[in-house]
Amino acid sequence: MAWEKQKAVLERRRRDLEARLVGIEMSLDAARPADWAESAVEREGDEVLEGLGAQGLRELGQIRAALHRMELGTYGDCVACGAPIAEKRIALVPEAPLCASCAGGRQPQAGPGEPRAT
Numbered sequence: 379m380a381w382e383k384q385k386a387v388l389e390r391r392r393r394d395l396e397a398r399l400v401g402i403e404m405s406l407d408a409a410r411p412a413d414w415a416e417s418a419v420e421r422e423g424d425e426v427l428e429g430l431g432a433q434g435l436r437e438l439g440q441i442r443a444a445l446h447r448m449e450l451g452t453y454g455d456c457v458a459c460g461a462p463i464a465e466k467r468i469a470l471v472p473e474a475p476l477c478a479s480c481a482g483g484r485q486p487q488a489g490p491g492e493p494r495a496t
């Protein structure tokens with residue numbers, strides 16, 4: 379399966395997040411107008427400074443990981459159990475690393491490719 383659509387979405391969000399995070403660092407650092415960013419960033423005001431921080435970093439990490447998995451060819455598979463992530467879930471959360479059952483905290487069923495030491 380090709381992931382061009384997801385890749386485009388993820389790359390756009392990654393750029394957006396990175397630009398905002400850089401903007402936040404600049405603002406916290408120097409509080410001077412970031413005119414370099416005007417063309418590339420939709421500035422959303424000061425709430426971004428408060429809101430993006432931790433959550434934005436976490437999302438950015440997930441997006442980067444998802445793009446990395448695309449390069450490796452494992453994108454779309456749950457990183458915990460290896461099962462394919464449902465298409466509906468991928469469409470909603472393209473950076474999702476886990477299938478619905480792993481993300482829900484339930485133990486994945488051991489597949490044939492997962493021998494368990496007893």
Ligand SMILES: [Zn+2]
Nearest residue numbers: 456459477480
């Ligand atoms: Zn899983």
